Amino acid sequence: MSDLQVLPDPEALAQHAASWIVEQAEASSGRFAWNLSGGSTPKRLYQLLAAPPFRERMPWSRVHVFWGDERFVPHDHPESNFRMTREAMLEHVPIPAANIHPIAGEGDPDDAAGAYEATLRRFYGADALDAARPLFDVTLLGLGDDGHTASLIPGTSALGEQRAWVTAVRGGRPEVRITMTYPVLDSSRVVAFLVAGDAKRTMLARVRSGDRSLPAGRIAPVGSLLFLADQAAAGSA
Secondary structure, eight states, rough: EEEEESSSSSSHHHHHHHHHHHHHHHOOSSEEEEEESSHHHHHHHHHHHTTTHHHHHOOOGGGEESSSSSSSSSSTSSSOOOHHHHHHTGGGEEEEEEBBOOOOOSHHHHHHHHHHHHHHHHTTTTSSSSBBBSEEEEEEEETTTTSSTBBBBBSSSSGGSOOOOOEESSSSSSSOOOEEOOOHHHSSEEEEEOOOGGGHHHHHHHHTOOTSSSSGGGGOSSSSSEEEEHHHHTTTT
């Protein structure tokens, strides 16, 4: 069973997650590679990291941020994960522009996926992932009501992709999406799910029980797996 930390409510969850992220970064040496999640739940976390006291503690000069998935829309689009993260956090902190690695949202989706894979390979410095040397220090993931995580959506071909690091996702949603695949998400020192709300309670219990019929249930990091949840999502767990 993976580690579960339960907080009373969404605000306490965001505060705890912000403190945890800063502690992970402070304890690291060299580059701190953080794989971000989109969606509504992490937005408050990002806002907290952009303000005192967390902003001053985070070693922004050596933090590199990536996105586990993205809607294939321009960066200024209201549905862009990059835009949400930029407005909530990145434009308010002293992170070098070169340390921000967004997914392209225009042109051809397959080309965008290939370009992002190339970005990840350059950053990692190798074409094959080594379990002893994770790509990311922290990967932050959400949990959908249908059990999806990142844009690993039920019924899509991305679920079976083991060779590509990044792939375009067609189907399951109105818009095309770009997502990292399981081998890349799993190449993390810590994968942390951030889960809030009673609508997520059943899915959270199923994922934690190892239900591999759910996309989120197949996440198996080379490091550790952590669930940060509010009381509504955790229930009696």
